[in-house]
Amino acid sequence: MAVAHMTSSTSAPHDVAVVILNWNAADDTIRCVQALAAWRELRPLIWVVDNASAPDDIAQIAAAYPTVQLIRNRTNEGFAGGTNRGLEAALTATAAPILLLNNDAELDEPNMARLLATLAAHPDAGIVGPLLYTRRERRLIAAGSRNPVLHHKNLLPAPLMLDAAYPVDYISGSVALIRPDMLRRVGLLDEAYFFTMELADLSRRARGQGYATLVEPGAAATHDLARSAERRSTLYTYYIVRNRFRYVRKFYRLAALPLLAIWLLYGILLAAKLRSEGARSPAHAVWLGTWDGVRGRWGGQNERVLAACRAAGSLEAAAP
Numbered sequence: 001m002a003v004a005h006m007t008s009s010t011s012a013p014h015d016v017a018v019v020i021l022n023w024n025a026a027d028d029t030i031r032c033v034q035a036l037a038a039w040r041e042l043r044p045l046i047w048v049v050d051n052a053s054a055p056d057d058i059a060q061i062a063a064a065y066p067t068v069q070l071i072r073n074r075t076n077e078g079f080a081g082g083t084n085r086g087l088e089a090a091l092t093a094t095a096a097p098i099l100l101l102n103n104d105a106e107l108d109e110p111n112m113a114r115l116l117a118t119l120a121a122h123p124d125a126g127i128v129g130p131l132l133y134t135r136r137e138r139r140l141i142a143a144g145s146r147n148p149v150l151h152h153k154n155l156l157p158a159p160l161m162l163d164a165a166y167p168v169d170y171i172s173g174s175v176a177l178i179r180p181d182m183l184r185r186v187g188l189l190d191e192a193y194f195f196t197m198e199l200a201d202l203s204r205r206a207r208g209q210g211y212a213t214l215v216e217p218g219a220a221a222t223h224d225l226a227r228s229a230e231r232r233s234t235l236y237t238y239y240i241v242r243n244r245f246r247y248v249r250k251f252y253r254l255a256a257l258p259l260l261a262i263w264l265l266y267g268i269l270l271a272a273k274l275r276s277e278g279a280r281s282p283a284h285a286v287w288l289g290t291w292d293g294v295r296g297r298w299g300g301q302n303e304r305v306l307a308a309c310r311a312a313g314s315l316e317a318a319a320p
Helices: 026-037 055-064 078-093 109-121 180-186 198-208 225-251 256-276 280-295 302-318
Strands: 016-022 044-051 069-073 098-101 125-134 140-142 166-168 175-178 212-223
Touching: 016 026, 016 055, 016 078, 026 044, 026 055, 044 055, 044 078, 055 069, 069 078, 078 098, 078 180, 078 198, 109 125, 109 175, 109 212, 125 180, 125 198, 175 180, 180 198, 198 212, 198 225, 225 256, 225 280, 225 302, 256 280, 280 302
Parallel strands: 016 044, 016 098, 044 069, 125 212
Antiparallel strands: 098 175, 125 140, 125 175, 166 212
């Protein structure tokens, strides 16, 4: 992997380092950086990590914000690999806490300040996140998450507490404030996941070293799910199904076989149900994720999965 950096001075102290991932979404990334640049009190040091987008896409970002730290990956390294390149750069440049921020998520300055205060007030906290809402309807998406292999519906539907930060199994990587010392001790994201469940894995490893993952209910952020809706029925479905198998294999021994059997059966039944409803593309994504999880086929599979799901979708469209 080779990367090229556009650098600005990092000698001045910063309150937070921000890592934003871009993949052919320059408009979202520019809007996200613009919001951070408007902060008045906090001083963010911003990295944009591009996962091999089209040349015009990354050129727009470079032209709009030439002083942003820009890392260009020659291949799409997924959320895990792309984020790790940003984390590596941030850990080298500053001792400030590191914020992972999706380019289609929003966190304003007061809410960022609340997350920083919570991290400072809890020395045992390795990761802190806000309540996460949809951008348009202001509907609560998640108040933290539970173990993804012990719970089918793992998103907490409501805060566990309203007046204090509370521990959860993990939080979304859409908006996550991370203590840099924890990363140096525990390590970075597991790139075999490629996309989804990396924060569950990191939080699990962090707990083993005495670090908690907290949700601060006094802080709120938004995530525009509509921006990624097209991929959610295929790529997201594939990776969430497949990556459960990796999580089980990493963290369970005696319970591994029954858990793997449960998720294998779940994948077979879900694929059959979706297919019977005429949803051939999602059904194929579930089946591929299940089969790859059983075989241990990890890493990025975007092109393969999308091609297979498009073919299945063509059959669906052609059906009478």
